[in-house]
Amino acid sequence: MSPADKQAVDAFRRDVVEPSMAKLVIIDFWAEWCGPCKALGPVLEKVSADYAGKGVVLAKIDVDKNSFIASQFQVRSIPTVYAMFQGQLVADLTSARTESQLRTMLDQILRQLPISGEEAEAEAELEPLIAMGEQVLGEGDAERALSIFDQIAEMAPDRAAVAAGRVRALTALGRHDEAQAALDAIEGDAAKAPEVDRARAALTLAREAQPVDDLAALAARAAANPEDMDARYELAGGQMAAGDREAAASTLLAMVRDDRNWNEGAARQRLLKLFEVVGLEDPWVGAQRRKLSAILFG
Known part of the structure; x- marks a missing residue:
C-alpha cells in the first residue's frame, strides 16, 4: 500500500467507519466530471441534513482522489451510494435518485437498526403510542383513538402518522368537516406520506359511502x-x-x-x-x- 493509499484509508476510517459505529453513514462515491453525480448530490445533502436528528450523516468520496477506496468497494460506475452502520454496508442506495425514494429507503433502514440520534430516541418513544392508537382505532373505538392521537400530537405535531391517525379517527366518528380541516393542516413532506394518503382515501370513501337504512x-x-x-x-x-x-x-x-x-x-x-x-x-x-x-x- 502506497503512502497516499494509507492516508486515504486512515481518512476513510476517521470520516466514515468511526462515525458509523453510532450513526448511519451515507457514502456517496462521485466525481467532478460526473453529471448524474452533480444532480444527485444536492438531493443527498438535503435529505441527510433533514435526517441528521435521526442519526444520519453524509460522507462524499471523490473516486478520482480516492481510487484505492473506490476499488475496495468495487465501485464500477458513479454515482454509487451505500449506507454503512457499525463498519458494515447495510444497504445499496444507488437506485434512489429522488428525494422521495431516498426518504423511503432511509425510513426502512432506520426502523431496523439501533441508530442513535435525538429524533431516533423520540421516535422510539412514539412508536408504541402510535401503535396503541392504531390498535384502538382498528378495534372500533374511534373516540378513544382520537384522544390518544390528540395526546401524541402534543408531543409530535409534525409527525405524519399521528396527524393521519387523527384524521382517520375523526372520519370514523363521522366528523368529516373536522377531518378535512385536520387533513388540510398537514403541510410539507408530511402531506405526501403514505399514512396521509390512506387518511385522505378514508375520508373520501366515508363521504361517498352513505349509510343505508335497510x-x-x-x-x-x-x-x-x-x-x-x-x-x-x-x-x-x-x-x-x-x-x-x-x-x-x-x-x-x-x-x-x-x-x-x-x-x-x-x-x-x-x-x-x-x-x-x-x-x-x-x-x-x-x-x-x-x-x-x-x-x-x-
Whole structure:
C-alpha cells in the first residue's frame, strides 16, 4: 500500500467507519466530471441534513482522489451510494435518485437498526403510542383513538402518522368537516406520506359511502336485478358505511366481473380506495387484490 493509499484509508476510517459505529453513514462515491453525480448530490445533502436528528450523516468520496477506496468497494460506475452502520454496508442506495425514494429507503433502514440520534430516541418513544392508537382505532373505538392521537400530537405535531391517525379517527366518528380541516393542516413532506394518503382515501370513501337504512332490502333488490348497477353500487357503499368490508369487497368484485367499464370503472376505483383505506400491506387486501387480478386478467 502506497503512502497516499494509507492516508486515504486512515481518512476513510476517521470520516466514515468511526462515525458509523453510532450513526448511519451515507457514502456517496462521485466525481467532478460526473453529471448524474452533480444532480444527485444536492438531493443527498438535503435529505441527510433533514435526517441528521435521526442519526444520519453524509460522507462524499471523490473516486478520482480516492481510487484505492473506490476499488475496495468495487465501485464500477458513479454515482454509487451505500449506507454503512457499525463498519458494515447495510444497504445499496444507488437506485434512489429522488428525494422521495431516498426518504423511503432511509425510513426502512432506520426502523431496523439501533441508530442513535435525538429524533431516533423520540421516535422510539412514539412508536408504541402510535401503535396503541392504531390498535384502538382498528378495534372500533374511534373516540378513544382520537384522544390518544390528540395526546401524541402534543408531543409530535409534525409527525405524519399521528396527524393521519387523527384524521382517520375523526372520519370514523363521522366528523368529516373536522377531518378535512385536520387533513388540510398537514403541510410539507408530511402531506405526501403514505399514512396521509390512506387518511385522505378514508375520508373520501366515508363521504361517498352513505349509510343505508335497510341494507337487507337493498341487497334483495340488487340480487333480483343484477343489471341495476346503481343499486349494487349503493349497496357496496352501505356495506362500507356499516363497516362490513368483506361484503363490500364481494359486491364490488362481482360488479367488476359483470361490467368492469360501468360508470368509467367506478366499482374498481371504489374497491382500490377501500384497499388503500385498510392498508395495502394488510393480508386481507392481498387476498382481495388476487381476486381482482383473477377477474381482470384471468
